[in-house]
Amino acid sequence: MRREENNLARKILIAGNWKMNGLSGQLEEVRKISEGCSATMGEVDILVCPPATLLRTVRDAAHSDLLVGAQNCHAKEKGAHTGDISAEMLRDAGASHVIVGHSERRADHSECCATVRSKLVAAHRAGLVAIVCIGETLEEREAGEALRVLESQLENSLHDDVTAGNTIIAYEPIWAIGTGKTASAEDVAEVHSHLRRRLVERFGQETGTSLRLLYGGSVQPTNAASLLSVADVDGALVGGASLKAQDFLAICEAARNCR
Ligand SMILES: O=C(CO)COP(=O)(O)O
Numbered sequence: 001m002r003r004e005e006n007n008l009a010r011k012i013l014i015a016g017n018w019k020m021n022g023l024s025g026q027l028e029e030v031r032k033i034s035e036g037c038s039a040t041m042g043e044v045d046i047l048v049c050p051p052a053t054l055l056r057t058v059r060d061a062a063h064s065d066l067l068v069g070a071q072n073c074h075a076k077e078k079g080a081h082t083g084d085i086s087a088e089m090l091r092d093a094g095a096s097h098v099i100v101g102h103s104e105r106r107a108d109h110s111e112c113c114a115t116v117r118s119k120l121v122a123a124h125r126a127g128l129v130a131i132v133c134i135g136e137t138l139e140e141r142e143a144g145e146a147l148r149v150l151e152s153q154l155e156n157s158l159h160d161d162v163t164a165g166n167t168i169i170a171y172e173p174i175w176a177i178g179t180g181k182t183a184s185a186e187d188v189a190e191v192h193s194h195l196r197r198r199l200v201e202r203f204g205q206e207t208g209t210s211l212r213l214l215y216g217g218s219v220q221p222t223n224a225a226s227l228l229s230v231a232d233v234d235g236a237l238v239g240g241a242s243l244k245a246q247d248f249l250a251i252c253e254a255a256r257n258c259r
Pocket residue numbers: 017102172176177178179180216217218219237238239240241
């Protein structure tokens with residue numbers, strides 16, 4: 001089933017995850033994104049997630065309709081956690097969204113689903129919309145375990161007060177991140193419809209069908225249209241291609257044309 005036959009009530013979100021990239025001298029790309037997508041922003045939500053050091057600068061430089069988010073938060077509100085940043089601090093710095101549970105954090109910082117869930121609670125406590133990432137490894141996919149692994153991550157990373165207004169799910173197969181390999185539209189459709197069913201079972205019909213499900217992993221201007229046309233794909237979480245305004249804007253434009 002293609003997107004137009006599915007639930008169109010969910011507004012598409014194109015989110016750029018800059019990861020550990022970006023210095024204050026390089027804000028020209030943000031200005032280009034901000035200006036370039038001003039016509040698109042009514043129809044598509046557009047979010048950029050710079051490193052925490054640039055949150056305030058990007059927020060101040062960007063069009064007010066461009067959403068600005070962070071890439072991680074600590075579970076606690078404040079206290080003796082040297083080097084960490086709380087969800088409240090991110091909000092104070094201008095963020096409205098925060099990514100939690102990205103596979104790079106799960107791998108580099110040994111974050112398990114319980115940690116991700118506590119960060120989700122923190123994000124909601126601070127009034128941030130959380131983007132919860134889940135994804136399987138290549139070994140898990142090849143062993144036929146992908147759906148089981150994803151289901152477990154989904155189950156254990158979320159808490160019961162999740163709503164379509166405070167949470168977005170991003171499916172990012174680990175083997176597709178930064179590799180140039182993208183999951184096929186068929187694989188993405190299978191995963192997203194499975195996740196949708198699980199969300200409806202857990203949160204009920206209304207919330208389950210309203211939660212947005214993003215795809216991430218080597219999304220490029222060349223493949224965005226086909227990925228975004230898949231039913232139950234409600235947007236993209238873009239890494240490398242979000243660093244160049246031209247590429248990111250092309251993906252936003254592809255999203256606009258999917259409506
Ligand atoms: O990890 C990602 C976004 O969070 C995807 O990264 P790439 O688009 O560079 O594959």
